[in-house]
Amino acid sequence: MPKSKRLLEMMMTVNRKRKFTVSELANEFGVSGRTILRDLQELSELGVPLYSEVGPHGGYHVLKERILPPIAFSEEEAVAIFFAIHALRHHTSLPFETESSSALNKFYQFMPPDIRDRIDQMKRRVDFVTPKRQASSPHLSTLLDAAIQQKVLSITYETRGQQSTREIQPIGIYTKNGLWYSPAYCYQHQDIRVFRCDRIHDVVPSALTPLDLRDIHLENRQVKTVEDQDTVHLFAELTIEGVQACEAELWLASMLHVRQDGSGWLEGNVSRSDILFFAKFLIGLGKEVSVQHSPEIIDGIKAYLAELMNIYSQ
Amino acid sequence: MPKSKRLLEMMMTVNRKRKFTVSELANEFGVSGRTILRDLQELSELGVPLYSEVGPHGGYHVLKERILPPIAFSEEEAVAIFFAIHALRHHTSLPFETESSSALNKFYQFMPPDIRDRIDQMKRRVDFVTPKRQASSPHLSTLLDAAIQQKVLSITYETRGQQSTREIQPIGIYTKNGLWYSPAYCYQHQDIRVFRCDRIHDVVPSALTPLDLRDIHLENRQVKTVEDQDTVHLFAELTIEGVQACEAELWLASMLHVRQDGSGWLEGNVSRSDILFFAKFLIGLGKEVSVQHSPEIIDGIKAYLAELMNIYSQ
DNA sequence: GATAATAGTGACAGGAATTGTCATAATAAA
DNA sequence: TTTATTATGACAATTCCTGTCACTATTATC
Secondary structure, three states, X not given: OOHHHHHHHHHHHHHHOOEEOHHHHHHHHOOOXXXXXXXHHXXXXXXXXXXXXXXXXXXXXXXXEEEEOOEEEEHHHHHHHHXXXXXXXXXXXXXXXXXXXXXXXXXXXXXXXXXXXXXXXXXXXXXXXXXXXXXXXXXXXHHHHXXXXXXXXXXXXXXXXXXXXXXXXXXXXXXXXXXXXXXXXXXXXXXXXXXXXXXXXXXXXXXXXXXXXXXXXXXXXXHHOOOOOOEEEEEEEEOHHHHHHHHOOHHHOOOEEEOOOOOEEEEEEEEXXXXXXXXXXXXXXXXXXXXXXXXXXXXXXXXXXXXXXXHHHO | OOHHHHHHHHHHXXXXXXXXXXXXXXXXXXXXXXXXXXXXXXXXXXXXXXXXXXXXXXXXXXXXXXXXXXXXXXHHHHHHHHHHHHHHHHOOOOOOOOOHHHHHXXXXXXXXXXXXXXXXXXXXXXXXEOOOOOOOOOOHHHHXXXXXXXXXXXXXXXXXXXXXXXXXXXXXXXXXXXEEEEEEEEOOOOEEEEEEHHHEEEEEEOOOOOOOOXXXXXXXXXXXXXXXXXXXXXXXXXXXXXXXXXXXXXXXXXXXXXXXXXXXXXXXXXXXXXXXXXXXXXXHHHHHEEEEEOHHHHHHXXXXXXHHHHHHHO
8 A cells, every 4th residue: 555545544543453463553554554654653743643652551542632534615605604603602501521613723733724714704603692691500411421321310499489309310312592491300200300400500310220311312302391271262363473473482382373464373382380481571572462362361461451550650 | 654654645635625636746745647536536535525527627626525534522622512503404594505504414424433422412402492484595605605795686676565676785584483584784774774584585796886895794784773762761770580581681791681580681872763663672671671761752651541541452 | 531639558777766674762551 | 461552664575656658529719
């Protein structure tokens, strides 16, 4: 094999095994150890972060960095990747230990200059916004790790300013709207609940035996949500603006129906304990909504309106 | 220069110039044309997408793909990049022509197997959610292009189901909550307004002379908003929940002040014509806000509340 | 239709770079 | 001390790379 090819292949091999000895590679490539030594030095000079130790149990390893082999990206792809990484900067917490900025810098650094120019021009003209929250979620990697390795955690969780302890087995984590959430099986409720990660104040491993939740993950967990409870029926007409406002709310998706002309209606069952919440939301929609059902919800709205009136009349 | 180095350098060079001839390279590298031909063939075999045409004005070009040279990423960085790109799949429209999935595949393909394993384990346990919208925004690249190149566009824009034509000069585009927006100078209003991209139905270049808005971009455009006009002063106390709700609204950023304990206040000048808008928004915040100034705004709120009461009392 | 500019191939000799071997250090674990 | 490992240098053998030359093929332009 000619040297140039060997070098490229060696780059990959060295990347795969993170630890290896010279004679090992010599066998694999069918060349002498001396040649391997010379090649490894060249790889070093090319930027592959190699590190060696002499003596028994010594050998080479690649530092924690890995080399990405040359990849052919189209310009569009490269730009898309750049902005995808760029968007990570909006997140105050991430489940990865790295600052995304270091990855971004490397990527930017290695772009051909004309793509760099294009990116520069776009940088202040395109953005993927995530609302900035001050709430930080320090336990993301622990939660994620528990989800992957099927571990039970004992957490202190804050609800309405009160702290309580719970045993949970996380299913995964996701971020939406600037906050992180973790759906997890809660041993206290014996059911899958969603926890807000910034309200999880303390996490320790629990001694409880984990359930086998390997087949439950972020994409299929919804199946488990409640159907039972004590509910009332909601029906509300929406103007075009009303529809547009509702579209912004993910949790309404299943209730929202849109007509051809852009107007629509909300229809579905609302848990009795959520009436106040819905009342507030519907008031927020103002005259863009006309609530027709049920009386309980309308009463809730009236009551809340009266409270507000009261406040503003003082 | 030894061949192996020449090949790597050639990879970059070929990437920089997208079009070149054999003799051009031969000069640059100080080798014969024959050698260049041989090298180019090797590059081809290594996956660099080269394409050649004979005859005058012929020559080589790289297909639209570019080669990314070998980059050293740490494992954490690689994983972060993967999920950043993965998150793009939530967007129904993007200003790039590419499907992000192709970039993702390439990236994944070239990862060392152990990182691939790690990604596989995480894939269904981590997500960056953006609400899925049915509304698609087909003109994103046109708008972005206009923002970069300082062009004026004539658009048909839908408000309240009515179509109108406007001349705008885009400042940039951003996505939030699954929808795309474009702040732009509107020649009809003679001011910077934010347009929802999915409501822009038709875009054609306009003959109007562009303004010089090169120094106005997504990050500083707030500064330019009105200072003159007929305004009233807003001051409103916010509870912790109130602050969180306001943080979700980008346009409030300049008015929002947060205290150590998470509570805060809104303070700033509000154009008289926006009082109704603010009244609705503040009512939406319910008891999480206590409006203390100015009387005009409080009156606006009361009036709107009364209207609502009226509706719900029927 | 001639001309010039371009890519593409094959053969071959000379030269340059690569390789293997051997000798020898140095180091650290067992 | 022994052994497994990296590390370096020198040199001859040999592989491979390179340049040259002689072609062919294609196409834009005059």
